[in-house]
Amino acid sequence: MANKHLLITIISTSLLYTLLVFGAGFVCGIIRVIFLEPRLDDRYAQLLEMPLMMAVIWRSARIVVSRIKTQTRATGDSEEGKGKYIAVGALALFFFLVTEGGLYALIHRGEGKGWHDWVWDRDPVAGSLFFAMLGVMMALPTILS
Structure with a gap:
């Protein structure tokens, strides 16, 4: 039963982490496109956004680590090892890539663009x-655990 609780914790925490980072990035992206890109070019607008997104990622990771520790104590699971934190980070990255790449492909489907374009049609520096x-x-x- 403890493994089931741990699996649910890992999946739900990964989804939370993805939602926090993607949600903040979505809001920042709207602000960037509407207000920054017309005044700066795309590269500089993205570079200006990155410190804020790094702070969001850092804070979101702290929330996630705290949640895992709380859930682990509540269910009596072992607090030893970094495996659950590695799993949360990897799964959150997977969820993020699927969400971001899938949304890009959905928005640009009329142009015949997909995953490949989402990866390779980026500014070399900002990308x-x-x-x-x-x-x-x-x-x-x-790292933060």
Whole structure:
């Protein structure tokens, strides 16, 4: 029974982490496109947004780690090991990529664009930092635990 509780905790916490980061990114993206990109170009607007998103990722990871520790104590599961934090980070990254890439493909389906375009049609600088930040998003629950 403890394994079932742990699995539910990992999945629900991963979904929460994804929702927090994606939701903040969605709001920031709207603000970026409407207010920043007309004044700056796309690269600089994205780069300006990244410190805020890094703070969101950091805070969201802290919330997630706290939630896992609380759930673990409440269900009597072992608090040993980093496996559950690794699983939450990896699963949250998976959920994020599916959500972001899927939404991109859905919005651009009339143009014949899909996952490949979502990955490769990025500014080389801002796009590289975006994917690096996703790596940080995946690793932070383990680092902060």
